[in-house]
Amino acid sequence: MQAQEVADTLDTVHAAEVSSVTEDTPLRNASFIPPFDFPITFSGNFGEIRANHFHGGLDFKTGGTVGKQVHALADGYISRIRVTHGSGYVLDVVYNNGYSTINRHLSAFVGEIARRVKDLQYEEESWEVEITPEPGEYPVKAGQVIALSGNTGYSFGPHLHLDMIETETDEYVDPLPFFMKEVKDHTAPRAEGIMLFPRPGKGVVDGKQARRAFPVRPAKTITAWGTVGAGIRAYDYMDGVHNRYGVKTVVLEVDGEEVFRSTVDRFAYNENRYINSWTHGQYMKSFIEPGNHLRMLHASNGNRGWVDIKEERPYLFVYTLSDALGNTSKVRFTVQGKRADILPVEHREKYVFKWDKVNYLQEPGLELVIPRGMLYDDAWLNYAVRADSGDIAFTYQLHDTRIPLHGACDLRIGLRRRPVEDMTKYYVAGVTARGGKYSIGGKYEDGFMKVRIRDLGTYTVAVDTVPPVISPVNQTQWGRTGRVVFKAKDKETGINSYRGTIDGKYALFGKPNSISGNLVCELDPEHVEKGGKHLVEMTVTDGCGNQTTEQYEFVW
Structure with a gap:
């Protein structure tokens, strides 16, 4: 079987998979309350294009501050507790209605969990820890305060990232449908650009065998010949805020016939890197490469979404963009079929x-x-x-x-x-x-x-033989603020590990926010005696084992 025949066979199977997933696995009839007791707005939505992955949940705004009470969405139990450099303080909750959530970038845990995590950090002498409680160990009721919102981990500002996972399938699903009655939105998605991709050795755009970007309303006629694919750069917007979001549904029709549809409503963790095949930068492709098995993509023209321009006439392309609340917009443009030479791909x-x-x-x-x-x-x-x-x-x-x-x-x-x-x-x-x-x-x-x-x-x-560099941050303020802060940098292989002591005993240094990268120790009277001079020692190791140790004195 030739490669193209294999690709076409896989495309048929792929289309069947998409149909069964979208039609046979709808969201369950579950209900949730919002995680906050104030009106909800979002800084990010489900499925946004990120580097090598889809944004897996909703980012709830917290008014630019940390410490907002995060509530349980329904009855269930806490299933996992973590502190990581990537997601900060993280709390997983399994609910009794068939879903579980991951709450990321928290500023703090509450009650017994907070004490247990801190004890484990000192016991393991590590900022990053993980606890998997027994299912009945930490039950929660709808509305119960389970944590405080924050800005920890790889976070650019205070917010709550909420992943929602269907327990049975272990797939990430869009949480927004569960909060529809809390959201008012009448703003439709908007396109910002289109792109045409000539298929290597089989198509040309404007006489050339290279992809080309165009404005939404092209000033000049676009010409093409052979097999081409289309792509669109578009974002959704919501009432009353300035953020931009991912577009839930993109449909492409050519001459009145649907050729492609994407619906960003669910994905499995191992599908994340398919985003690199579906997208080119911020452009979403409207064709499916043969090795891309992302189930949210569906080509209906029998050609994986590729369009054959084989007549010297205008071809009408129409995109329909929809958000989760049903707001829609359309983008129309014409591609003029113009006969051109198509050279085979030169290769060794x-x-x-x-x-x-x-x-x-x-x-x-x-x-x-x-x-x-x-x-x-x-x-x-x-x-x-x-x-x-x-x-x-x-x-x-x-x-x-x-x-x-x-x-x-x-x-x-x-x-x-x-x-x-x-x-x-x-x-x-x-x-x-x-x-x-x-x-x-x-x-x-x-x-x-x-x-x-x-x-x-x-x-x-x-x-790499050059050790990292350690610098104190606002050293004169350590005693007054009760926070010892260092900046550690390494030009080549990056910081691999760090360890701090105060007066010769392990000190709980962490990287609360990975964007700033600062190593911070919140001084605790249980572990550091208050009322005198102290010696802090910080050791940092890079990816090749080069090490730097620095000592500083402070009064607290």
């Missing part, structure tokens, strides 16, 4: 990776294995290798722009030079378009650095 056979096969690449000093299911479409690699006499390893350009993979794949890069004896100081570095390097990690093994990569980009090997 060994650098063509097939989406439905295992792919290997072996070059001097390089080994790459991409298992089947990692690529979303065939890839014609623009492979190149660069060498400098002083380099530790060659620099390998697997492709000139990033091609995302659905999972991690093994890459091995051979070392040409070893300027440092300690092999733990070497790391695989990704190389940006401007030549900057960032750490991917990796370990030395038999003359190679071995690492797992998630993108086909540009990679080399670098060495």
